[in-house]
Amino acid sequence: MASASIPSNPADLLRAAGIKVTPGRVRVLQALHGARQPLCHGEMEAQLGVDGEAAMDRVTLYRILDSLVACGLALKAVDTRGVFRFSAAGAQRQHANHIHFRCTDCGGVFCLKAEPPPPPTLPEGFRLRRAEFDVCGTCDRCSGDTTPLVPR
Amino acid sequence: MASASIPSNPADLLRAAGIKVTPGRVRVLQALHGARQPLCHGEMEAQLGVDGEAAMDRVTLYRILDSLVACGLALKAVDTRGVFRFSAAGAQRQHANHIHFRCTDCGGVFCLKAEPPPPPTLPEGFRLRRAEFDVCGTCDRCSGDTTPLVPR
DNA sequence: CCACAAATGCAACAATGTTGCGTTTGTGGC
DNA sequence: GCCACAAACGCAACATTGTTGCATTTGTGG
Ligand SMILES: [Mn+2]
Ligand SMILES: [Mn+2]
Ligand SMILES: [Zn+2]
Ligand SMILES: [Zn+2]
Numbered sequence: 001m002a003s004a005s006i007p008s009n010p011a012d013l014l015r016a017a018g019i020k021v022t023p024g025r026v027r028v029l030q031a032l033h034g035a036r037q038p039l040c041h042g043e044m045e046a047q048l049g050v051d052g053e054a055a056m057d058r059v060t061l062y063r064i065l066d067s068l069v070a071c072g073l074a075l076k077a078v079d080t081r082g083v084f085r086f087s088a089a090g091a092q093r094q095h096a097n098h099i100h101f102r103c104t105d106c107g108g109v110f111c112l113k114a115e116p117p118p119p120p121t122l123p124e125g126f127r128l129r130r131a132e133f134d135v136c137g138t139c140d141r142c143s144g145d146t147t148p149l150v151p152r
Numbered sequence: 153m154a155s156a157s158i159p160s161n162p163a164d165l166l167r168a169a170g171i172k173v174t175p176g177r178v179r180v181l182q183a184l185h186g187a188r189q190p191l192c193h194g195e196m197e198a199q200l201g202v203d204g205e206a207a208m209d210r211v212t213l214y215r216i217l218d219s220l221v222a223c224g225l226a227l228k229a230v231d232t233r234g235v236f237r238f239s240a241a242g243a244q245r246q247h248a249n250h251i252h253f254r255c256t257d258c259g260g261v262f263c264l265k266a267e268p269p270p271p272p273t274l275p276e277g278f279r280l281r282r283a284e285f286d287v288c289g290t291c292d293r294c295s296g297d298t299t300p301l302v303p304r
Numbered sequence: 305c306c307a308c309a310a311a312t313g314c315a316a317c318a319a320t321g322t323t324g325c326g327t328t329t330g331t332g333g334c
Numbered sequence: 335g336c337c338a339c340a341a342a343c344g345c346a347a348c349a350t351t352g353t354t355g356c357a358t359t360t361g362t363g364g
Contacts, residue, residue, distance in 0.1 A: 059314080
């Protein structure tokens with residue numbers, strides 16, 4: 001079965017997206033796919049360091065993330081602290097039909113059962129880019145005692 | 153009619169909130185009430201300068217804003233660029249029963265006719281702090297031609 | 305294998321926000 | 335009205351996050 005279906009490994013994804021396949025991009029895309037929640041720049045730097053590989057230049061990482069966002073392989077959003085967080089674009093699609101809860105203490109993101117609300121009708125000439133129901137508060141672990149998991 | 157009802161001028165609000173009434177806080181709270189959309193730190197600095205009054209120290213402004221948030225007189229949120237924006241707490245209530253559209257080009261915020269979606273039911277132990285329907289894209293002025301109002 | 309555009313590494317810069325500390329000021333108690 | 339004192343302020347320095355310029359290296363189509 002040598003099907004030419006949806007590519008899955010980072011290199012193929014990069015090729016399919018039409019941007020150069022560089023070691024840095026492969027590593028970053030791999031890290032994004034392996035992450036269980038959107039990562040900020042600092043977390044990515046740390047994450048990339050654990051592999052024992054050489055640390056990546058800060059600016060290069062920023063530019064790689066931008067290039068992934070530009071070609072649609074990654075998504076960029078801002079968290080409540082005002083920091084940009086990145087996620088693999090594919091990972092979002094499986095989360096398209098329910099809403100999420102974000103814990104403002106530990107930063108964790110939890111899937112809820114509820115469907116996303118329908119996008120509102122806009123005035124003439126307005127163009128909708130994104131409509132997201134942002135639900136946040138404290139999760140069960142962080143609500144009970146006073147010690148959050150990730151103080152930071 | 154010397155009623156002791158809801159205070160409305162900045163000084164009374166500050167007194168009622170239990171924090172010291174300083175000229176800086178009065179000016180900032182006044183600016184927040186006069187604003188038609190949440191202001192970031194830089195916009196507030198500019199806004200405060202127009203009165204012909206002496207410019208306020210950057211750090212003092214940050215601390216005043218924090219104190220207003222801490223006592224509940226102001227609200228702090230982060231915009232899509234990752235910048236904190238502040239609004240008078242009272243000003244929110246008149247916008248509580250409809251949702252808003254944010255133009256990602258010019259930064260403008262527009263009131264829509266639609267009602268906010270009901271908050272979802274959460275798993276056991278979770279505590280809801282805020283549920284906001286974030287609807288963004290480009291407004292009529294910014295959608296048509298290619299020149300946004302506030303390029304920045 | 306080559307040419308060349310794209311990507312990278314490094315240094316410097318920019319925007320936003322925070323901390324420390326000495327000085328000034330608003331406020332409750334008298 | 336005056337005093338004491340905690341709170342707020344002004345200033346300098348610092349921290350974090352993100353960007354720009356430019357010379358060097360590298361991936362890729364031909
Ligand atoms: Mn999900
Ligand atoms: Mn409104
Ligand atoms: Zn939590
Ligand atoms: Zn606009």
